[in-house]
Amino acid sequence: MAESDNIVAETAERIFADLADSQTINHSKDAGWKSPLWQALTDAGLTLSWVPEACEGSGASLADGFSVLNSAGRFAVAVPLVETMLAGWLLGQAGIASPTGAMTLAPADPRDRIRLDDNGALSGRARGIPFAQDAKHLAVLATGPNGYSIAVVDAALCRIAAGLNLANDASDTVIFDKVRPISTRPAPKGFDHSTLLLMGSVARSLQIAGALETMLEISVGYANERVAFEKKIARFQAVQHNLAKLAGEAAAAMAAASSAADAVANCTKFDDAIFLEATSAKIRCAEAAEKGAAIAHQVHGAIGFTSEHVLHRYTLRALAWRDDFGSDSYWAVELGKRVAARGADELWPLVASR
């Protein structure tokens, strides 16, 4: 996924390059860079990529949208683009049209549930909701007496306890206290929390893979510039081997995430094979984030530890994204349980299923 394969991703890439340059953002004293970026993304129809044209969205394919997410990761984009896309996708599952403006979605933690009561009001607490304080609306998956429902909610009606993730992006607790949604519809048959979390996990995997690609690129670039002991540090075998390992982690993340995205884009239902693809992507990308970020920092030395240098924009986001929509530990337990329940002799057929 080194170069974009489609016009949607190319558009996104161009906007990111123009308006989300990490150096510029890193040196800006305020959040003034956010609104031109958001405006450009909105104008290009990217925020509603996954909203069907019938619902006044862009109606891009899942595959095209996924490459936007990967690109967003490469630029460590810190506006709620991915969240708005996911929210639009979630609402689209129930045929609910997306409102304009930034959105996010809930729940994003496997332990949280939002309840829909008999009166059509939502109650519950959702932790670690990315960009809730920046969102105008929330797309919510709720459980009610008649199964799962999908709702769109005015964010102003929710109580939002502001929080920050590792990269200082908003990651908030949203409290629904008998909140009346703008619209509520039943979720499609078979759609549950796991579906939502798996989709979110694939998105985060693509972002992490993208961030790792950039970590590799800037680390290689730095090693080819920085001189120590009278030669470029790229000439030291220890540094070369560390960067080779970083390349391996970036490669593993890229392969796992793009495979999961491709699998989800071409599936009709979230079966065991999709479960393997999506959970493996999240687990492996999270592991790669840890190993990759450590190497990228090691290669950069002290300069990479400063807030002035852009490296942290990628490393800290990659590390933070591990926790959204089910951490690698959570999904590893779930995957392990599923593998065990299928039995030892069914493991290889599952792994070799595509």
Add this chain to the structure above:
Amino acid sequence: MTTALRFDPIRLPPECEVLRKEVRAFLADEIAAGTFDPHKPQREDNDAPEFSRRVGERGWLGMTWPKKYGGHERSFLERYVVTEEMRVANAPTRRFFVADRQSGPMLLKYAPEHIKLDILPRICRGEVCFSIGMSEPNSGSDLFAAKTKATKADGGWLINGSKIWTTSAHIADYMIAIFRTSPPTRENRRHGLTQFLVDMKTPGIAVNPIRQITGQYEFNEVVFTDAFVADDHVLGEIDGAWKQATSELAYERSGPERFLETYYVLTELVRAVGAKPDTRSAEGIGRLVAQLHAMRRMSVSVAGMLQAGKEPVVEASIVKDIGTVWEQQLPHRVRELAAFVDVDASNHATLDEQLAFATKLAPKLTIQGGTTEVLRGIIARGLGLR
């Protein structure tokens, strides 16, 4: 960066799944007939000539080669499926694996026509075993320091010196080896080595066994004393082996055999923990399965790129680096996770035996066929660092 890494999400086409079923059925029959025990990777008698012939009869050797030479003109992805199913079943592939993977393709590219017509069909029938003569007592990873000499004689060459760590030399019919035909030049230290096809029945070749720490006998020291190799057995350019030795490496480095070598301990761990594992076992198994899946996706992706005529040399090296480190660590991770498994679990003895074997085998995985250090050097070069 000079190279952008690429791992396209390749899917195995439908014909691969048909083939996979055939291979599984074949292997199940072989297991039922007692040809091999899939739970005993540690068995000593990995050489199974009859099994090799039956694999050949099924058309699973030389799968991608031209029909003219006994091949089947099938895709690399189909070959991939056969390889991974054989590996996961712990099938006794030693006799044909090297010939099918690398010696055959090497002959296809560099051997004269009459030799291709003679040997390749026999590889496809599972009749011949190949070994590779690269390392010498004083040159391992530093391939181009090889000293074993080929001296020009009437109609051919006389070989003197020795190769070492030569897997299967004791059962091999042929060896493809590099010998020194000229000294290296000041400009190019890789100059002066030539590839030869050696018939192992040639007088002047002594094969001395070397025992390994697993207790198995796989590799050997091979001593050449005035062993004669005919001119038509030179493969490729004289003094130019360095141009050839690297061309097939992407195939060798990225296949399923580069991460499935100790896979059986994971299967047995899943069996041992049962249908309802505790959280610790579940997480451990989940992570290992996720890592395995990610590696297989990388490996299949490289196979797909090779099939499409691309040359993903760096990507292939990454697969081998990550894959071999993983399969090396696997027995240790499984040991940790198995620490609290009920000792009365039905497969506990099998798991213990397998772990003991895999733990002893593990060190070689990051050495054979290009050490981790060599691979990382290649990756670093691809990244533009050297």
